[in-house]
Structures are given as structure tokens and as C-alpha cells.
Amino acid sequence: MxxxxxxxxxxxxxxxxxxxxxxxxxxxxxxxxxxxxxxxxxxxxxxxxxxxxxxxxxxxxxxxxxxxxxxxxxxxxxxxxxxxxxxxxxxxxxxxxxxxxxxxxxxxxxxxxxxxxxxxxxxxxxxAHPGPPARALPADTRAALSDARITLPPAAVADLRGGRVHSSVTRAMRALARSHRIEVSVVRSGHPLDVFGTDRPSDHPRGRAFDVWRIDGHAVVDPSTSRSLIERFMRDAAAAGSYNVGGPVLLTGGGPGQFFSDATHHDHVHIGFRA
The missing domain is CATH 3.10.450 (Nuclear Transport Factor 2; Chain: A,)
Incomplete structure (x- = not known):
């Protein structure tokens, strides 16, 4: 063991x-x-x-x-x-x-x-209850699963293998991995069904979001991690198509409400999609 x-x-x-x-x-x-x-x-x-x-x-x-x-x-x-x-x-x-x-x-x-x-x-x-693996997976999902610059924990791997994660998510993972090494914490399963403390459905259980807890070997929550690295990563996530990017830094610019920050997202970067 x-x-x-x-x-x-x-x-x-x-x-x-x-x-x-x-x-x-x-x-x-x-x-x-x-x-x-x-x-x-x-x-x-x-x-x-x-x-x-x-x-x-x-x-x-x-x-x-x-x-x-x-x-x-x-x-x-x-x-x-x-x-x-x-x-x-x-x-x-x-x-x-x-x-x-x-x-x-x-x-x-x-x-x-x-x-x-x-x-x-x-x-x-x-x-988490990711569900059974799908019989066939889209090319973007297969590529994300095999990308050495994307680290996925067991539940997230099962989410992707289950075929219920939108291609917008896996395409964004691959786009971000071209510039960064990313360590994902949560994709679909294991996340609250609603945004915590509200009755508003979360994008995660619908397979439309993923969270990143470490970027290029640096934990988002660590005070020694460069704020410029986190800011650049959040802007890269928006450029990859995310309409809803949250993290420990409140960024300016972007579309209405595209960037947000709160206590929940002090320790990771949330990257959400409409579809």
C-alpha cells in the first residue's frame, strides 16, 4: 500500500x-x-x-x-x-x-x-456519483483525458469518461493547458447541486464547469502564489469561452458579470460555461 x-x-x-x-x-x-x-x-x-x-x-x-x-x-x-x-x-x-x-x-x-x-x-x-462510463467519447474529451498537462482527480476522470461533460469544458481545459499546467479539483460530480446558500442551479452538476486549484505547480490559495499568475489564468479562461470566471482576485473588464470573487472562490478558480 x-x-x-x-x-x-x-x-x-x-x-x-x-x-x-x-x-x-x-x-x-x-x-x-x-x-x-x-x-x-x-x-x-x-x-x-x-x-x-x-x-x-x-x-x-x-x-x-x-x-x-x-x-x-x-x-x-x-x-x-x-x-x-x-x-x-x-x-x-x-x-x-x-x-x-x-x-x-x-x-x-x-x-x-x-x-x-x-x-x-x-x-x-x-x-460523488459520476455514473458509468460512456461507450464512446468525443475527441476533445479523449484528448483532455490523455493530456499530461491536465491533472484530474478520480471523480473528475470518471465524470469525463461518463460522457456527460460539455465539450466547452474539455476544449477550455485543453486551451488552458497549452499555456499552463493545470490541476483540476472538481468537474461535475461531488459539487453542490445549487450555488451554496441559494436555490440557483450550479453549472457543475450539468457538466458545464470545472475548478482549478493549482496552476503551474502553485496553489491558488497560497499567499505566495503570484497574483499576476492567477489574474493571467483567469483572463485566459475567459478567452477560452467562459462566461463566469471566479477566483480570489476581482478582475476588471470582460462582459457583464464575467469575473467575480468571493470567500468561496478564495481557494480555486471557477470556470463556467452556458453550454
Whole structure:
């Protein structure tokens, strides 16, 4: 089994305690040593965090039947952050061992939290359900999947292989990859259905958006990352056809409402399309 390291929030994070709480429950459910698999053992690990053990029943693909599991959180990104509630999208890779066979996979979990008198607690887990692979894929999708300058986590790979991501998304990925190395966090599955805190449908579940958390090896959330790099990338995303580009920097210019910035997009760049 591969070695893993616990994910911890770094500098520049907004509400790092919320992200840490979300990651802790995903790590507790999704990894276990030999002999400690199953729901009962997972409930014990969750209880040790002081969280509701019923969360284990919502884990879905995060808790497969296996003798042993290792989990590496790639990134924890906000799906939404308000004063007393949050959605943290925990992007992870997972390895499971059954007998002598090790399989690799992973998922993205939308962890819902609320803040009370004693800090952040986890209320619900909503793991990604990308669906089955399509029998045939468009050329742009195949090219994005094979592009070495585009890094996709497991749920995003499954989204593209499922054939329900619009070609505007995969064309933009490829266009941006000509100038940048991009690391995608979320495409379709694992993202809230509505823009967090509203009843307005998100472009993500409709396969019309993707998020990038690292550009040319530099995390968007890291204060040491060049603001000019992020600004250039956001403008490149608009030039690639996005009508809705959000990030930690509020840019001028573009069409009406084309650029936006808020606390949720402090840690990634959102790139959305109408079709």
C-alpha cells in the first residue's frame, strides 16, 4: 500500500478549522489498517472525533469492502462558505487491498458543516456519483483525458469518461493547458447541486464547469502564489469561452458579470460555461 500523509490547511485558508474538520472525517472513514474495516470500526473512528456515527451510513464509495485501505486527500476546496455553514469538497485518492490485490480509485465528498458554540461540526456527507462510463467519447474529451498537462482527480476522470461533460469544458481545459499546467479539483460530480446558500442551479452538476486549484505547480490559495499568475489564468479562461470566471482576485473588464470573487472562490478558480 502506498504511504500517505494527513492533509492539513496551509497559509491563506479562510476558516481553516472547517476544512480540517471535513478532512478528518473523510480520512477516518476512508482509511483503515488490516483487520479494522467495516462499518462498526468506522463508527468508532468517527466517534473518536466527536462526530455523529451516522455519517458512516452516508459514506458510499468512500467505504468499500476491503481488508485494508489508504487514503490521500489531494485538496479540500470550498463548495460554499457562509458565516455559520459550509460545504467542503474533499478530493481524495484511495487504495484498497483485498487479499493480495491492490486497487486504486478515489472520490470527492461534499462535506456539509455547521458552526455552533463549540466550533464546526459535520452534518452530512455527499459523495460523488459520476455514473458509468460512456461507450464512446468525443475527441476533445479523449484528448483532455490523455493530456499530461491536465491533472484530474478520480471523480473528475470518471465524470469525463461518463460522457456527460460539455465539450466547452474539455476544449477550455485543453486551451488552458497549452499555456499552463493545470490541476483540476472538481468537474461535475461531488459539487453542490445549487450555488451554496441559494436555490440557483450550479453549472457543475450539468457538466458545464470545472475548478482549478493549482496552476503551474502553485496553489491558488497560497499567499505566495503570484497574483499576476492567477489574474493571467483567469483572463485566459475567459478567452477560452467562459462566461463566469471566479477566483480570489476581482478582475476588471470582460462582459457583464464575467469575473467575480468571493470567500468561496478564495481557494480555486471557477470556470463556467452556458453550454
Amino acid at each position: 502506498p504511504g500517505t500523509t494527513p492533509w492539513r490547511p496551509g497559509p491563506g485558508e479562510a476558516e481553516p478549522a472547517a476544512k480540517l474538520r471535513a478532512v478528518q472525517v473523510v480520512e477516518a472513514i476512508g482509511a483503515w489498517p488490516e483487520g479494522h474495516g467495516g462499518a462498526a470500526a468506522a463508527r468508532s473512528r468517527v466517534a473518536a472525533l466527536g462526530l455523529p456515527t451516522a455519517l458512516v451510513d452516508q459514506a458510499g464509495p468512500l467505504a468499500p469492502a476491503a481488508d485494508q485501505a489508504a487514503l490521500q486527500v489531494v485538496f479540500a476546496q470550498y463548495g460554499g462558505i457562509l458565516s455559520r455553514s459550509a460545504s467542503v469538497l474533499v478530493v481524495c485518492r484511495q487504495w484498497t487491498r483485498r487479499g493480495g490485490e491492490v486497487a486504486s480509485g478515489g472520490t470527492t465528498v461534499d462535506v456539509r458543516l455547521s458552526r455552533g458554540a463549540h466550533g464546526w461540526t459535520v452534518d452530512a456527507l455527499r459523495p
